[in-house]
Amino acid sequence: MxxxxxxxxxxxxxxxxxxxxxxxxxxxxxxxxxxxxxxxxxxxxxxxxxxxxxxxxxxxxxxxxxxxxxxxxxxxxxxxxxxxxxxxxxxxxxxxxxxxxxxxxxxxxxxxxxxxxxxxxxxxxxxxxxxxxxxxxxxxxxxxxxxxxxxxxxxxxxxxxxxxxxxxxxxxxxxxxxxxxxxxxxxxxxxxxxxxxxxxxxxxxxxxxxxxxxxxxxxxxxxxxxxxxxxxxxxxxxxxxxxxxxxxxxxxxxxxxxxxxxxxxxxxxxxxxxxxxxxxxxxxxxxxxxxxxxxxxxxxxxxxxxxxxxxxxxxxxxxxxxxxxxxxxxxxxxxxxxSGRGDQPALVAAQVGRLARPGDAVLFLPHYERRVALFYPHDFRGLRDLTLAASPAASGTLYGRDTGTGELLSRLGRLTPGDRLWVVWDTTTVGGRWFRAQRADFAKWRALNGRCREEASVFVPGGAVSRYRCGQGTVTSPPPPSPR
Incomplete structure (x- = not known):
């Protein structure tokens, strides 16, 4: 054994x-x-x-x-x-x-x-x-x-x-x-x-x-x-x-x-x-x-x-x-x-480490996808978490405490056209019925797509990393893709 x-x-x-x-x-x-x-x-x-x-x-x-x-x-x-x-x-x-x-x-x-x-x-x-x-x-x-x-x-x-x-x-x-x-x-x-x-x-x-x-x-x-x-x-x-x-x-x-x-x-x-x-x-x-x-x-x-x-x-x-x-x-x-357990957060983290640069912003959908950064923090070094209000350890939670929608809108509004935002999202839930029932996460997604435009995405088993450009005025984005 x-x-x-x-x-x-x-x-x-x-x-x-x-x-x-x-x-x-x-x-x-x-x-x-x-x-x-x-x-x-x-x-x-x-x-x-x-x-x-x-x-x-x-x-x-x-x-x-x-x-x-x-x-x-x-x-x-x-x-x-x-x-x-x-x-x-x-x-x-x-x-x-x-x-x-x-x-x-x-x-x-x-x-x-x-x-x-x-x-x-x-x-x-x-x-x-x-x-x-x-x-x-x-x-x-x-x-x-x-x-x-x-x-x-x-x-x-x-x-x-x-x-x-x-x-x-x-x-x-x-x-x-x-x-x-x-x-x-x-x-x-x-x-x-x-x-x-x-x-x-x-x-x-x-x-x-x-x-x-x-x-x-x-x-x-x-x-x-x-x-x-x-x-x-x-x-x-x-x-x-x-x-x-x-x-x-x-x-x-x-x-x-x-x-x-x-x-x-x-x-x-x-x-x-x-x-x-x-x-x-x-x-x-x-x-x-x-x-x-x-x-x-x-x-x-x-x-x-x-x-x-x-x-x-x-x-x-x-x-x-x-x-x-x-x-x-x-x-x-x-x-x-x-792939023996389904999701592979290391692959998601590796994509962030490869694509992002210090000073970029990052956002997680749903909020528990912050787990990727908690498991592999070196790939997220130097990035700004747009929705984090209190860290997991400080808040006594598994994944941290998020800001409200109003604060997120304010933070998105301070991004300029030259800023890049990386969205780490769970392809098995985002776009499904369960996700739409999560009021805080769904409101976060709506705020994101009301202020920013998706430019490109990289998919890996169980997750994805998408690049958004903000600060260009209000845009209308299509609904998130159905879970894979």
């Missing part, structure tokens, strides 16, 4: 969410805390953890390296769970299967919290198994602490509690186990409660999500089990074998009793809740993936375990996993291309 994570780690551009991590984590701790009171509280602990990391070296490789290490740790923990609950070769197969999943590789190379959340969930599951086996107070304290930290990294990890509860019900554990588990969960809940209250007040950040249906459910299955039909079919078949014919228990908890709730309960609960309050997104459920390779490895063990040639069986399993990886290799390669 570590080798896969390091393969092509520097894609040459950050995408939108990674850039948020990059620019927020580089603020001072008081500035980060101020921001969290307004937005992104759900990522607060992650930003604080990334603050010292990016202080060492602020670049894209350093930004993604903690996720690579988190994914590698998760693969190791999946292997450890398989070995503890079944036998070493089951653990080997499960760990390799997890590492080779394209969905896992995607978030192993992204500067966000999801790979670390998956590592925390796998560790909490391993600690649950150990605590049930040993029944010590220290074991439950460790479990509760890891559960709390994991949920603070992303509060949807609390769905892990439901999965573990189903595991204990399935295994018919005794009262002392329930008592220890309940105390650990209650303590984690107390720690998590302030974040839940704070994040509920910031729910507009996920207002863009829609109620999931069959298409979203199928996409999640393919993400977990493999996008290609052959791999998907074999994966689901082996998992189906493991459920009705579980491997013999090696302790109080069986492998199927741990793995099946882990992969099923969280997605089902989030899907059901999202029918009323849409919150369903595949990356929020990355921590559930670990249950599937455990089931697949258990199914393979059930089918092949009767064979007498143990080493041959182990090698055959590894070769089969290698074949599955080879089938999905094109998808793995595409993940490592600069």
């Amino acid at each position: 570590l080798a896969l994570g390091l393969w092509g780690l520097d894609r040459g551009t950050m995408w939108r969410d990674e850039g948020a991590t990059f620019q927020v984590a580089r603020r001072s701790v008081p500035q980060i805390i101020r921001l969290l009171g307004r937005v992104d509280a759900v990522h607060g602990l992650y930003y604080l953890l990334m603050h010292p990391v990016l202080a060492v070296r602020p670049d894209e490789v350093t930004l993604r390296l903690p996720s690579v290490l988190g994914a590698a740790a998760t693969a190791a923990l999946v292997g450890a769970l398989g070995s503890r609950l079944a036998r070493p070769r089951v653990g080997l197969w499960a760990g390799l299967l997890y590492a080779g999943t394209p969905f896992v590789s995607h978030y192993a190379q992204e500067g966000r919290s999801y790979a670390l959340v998956a590592a925390g969930a796998a560790l909490a599951t391993w600690l649950l198994v150990r605590a049930v086996e040993q029944g010590s107070v220290r074991g439950w304290v460790a479990y509760g602490a890891v559960l709390a930290v994991t949920s603070l990294l992303h509060e949807f990890a609390v769905l892990l509690v439901a999965a573990h509860g189903v595991t204990l019900l399935w295994s018919r554990v005794r009262w002392p186990v329930w008592r220890g588990w309940g105390c650990a969960v209650a303590a984690a809940g107390v720690v998590l409660a302030p974040l839940v209250v704070l994040s509920r007040g910031q729910s507009e950040q996920v207002s863009w999500l829609r109620r999931p249906g069959a298409a979203e459910a199928e996409a999640l299955v393919r993400a977990f089990a493999g996008p290609g039909r052959p791999v998907l079919a074999v994966t689901l078949l082996l998992a189906a074998v493991a459920v009705p014919a579980p491997l013999p228990r090696r302790g109080p908890l069986g492998l199927s009793a741990v793995a099946l709730p882990l992969v099923v309960v969280g997605p089902v609960l989030l899907f059901a809740v999202s029918q009323r309050q849409p919150l369903f997104l595949d990356r929020y459920l990355l921590f559930c993936v670990a249950g599937l390779p455990l089931l697949v490895a258990a199914g393979a063990e059930r089918l092949l375990g009767w064979l007498p040639w143990r080493r041959t069986v182990v090698v055959a399993g590894v070769l089969a996993i290698g074949a599955a990886f080879a089938v999905q290799l094109p998808g793995q390669r595409s993940e490592r291309l600069p």
Whole structure:
């Protein structure tokens, strides 16, 4: 997993969410805390953890390296769970299967919290198994602490509690186990409660999500089990074998009793809740993936375990996993291309750096496109931001506070025919219904086109840079192009 994570780690551009991590984590701790009171509280602990990391070296490789290490740790923990609950070769197969999943590789190379959340969930599951086996107070304290930290990294990890509860019900554990588990969960809940209250007040950040249906459910299955039909079919078949014919228990908890709730309960609960309050997104459920390779490895063990040639069986399993990886290799390669995440703000910034000169003015549409300048400030050095009223750090916001339309008109009016204005705009939103509903940004666009004339544009994936000439009197410009 570590080798896969390091393969092509520097894609040459950050995408939108990674850039948020990059620019927020580089603020001072008081500035980060101020921001969290307004937005992104759900990522607060992650930003604080990334603050010292990016202080060492602020670049894209350093930004993604903690996720690579988190994914590698998760693969190791999946292997450890398989070995503890079944036998070493089951653990080997499960760990390799997890590492080779394209969905896992995607978030192993992204500067966000999801790979670390998956590592925390796998560790909490391993600690649950150990605590049930040993029944010590220290074991439950460790479990509760890891559960709390994991949920603070992303509060949807609390769905892990439901999965573990189903595991204990399935295994018919005794009262002392329930008592220890309940105390650990209650303590984690107390720690998590302030974040839940704070994040509920910031729910507009996920207002863009829609109620999931069959298409979203199928996409999640393919993400977990493999996008290609052959791999998907074999994966689901082996998992189906493991459920009705579980491997013999090696302790109080069986492998199927741990793995099946882990992969099923969280997605089902989030899907059901999202029918009323849409919150369903595949990356929020990355921590559930670990249950599937455990089931697949258990199914393979059930089918092949009767064979007498143990080493041959182990090698055959590894070769089969290698074949599955080879089938999905094109998808793995595409993940490592600069276009693997859609938008490429580095290309937009590079165009500004190539075309603009010190003293030119710049304007961002919508306002969040200022992110390009925040991610790659060297390309915007010497340019005047026409709409910035307060910087992101000073205003406690992600992208800064803009001036009103009246002030923008005044600033545009002070531009002379010799001044150049560069407009950095998002081609996926400008011109669409959503953009027209954003009153401040739409008013900004109207003010721009009432005072200035577009002369040329350069388009790159997800964005564009347009040169405007102002100070020539009122002009009428056509409406912005439809989103590409």
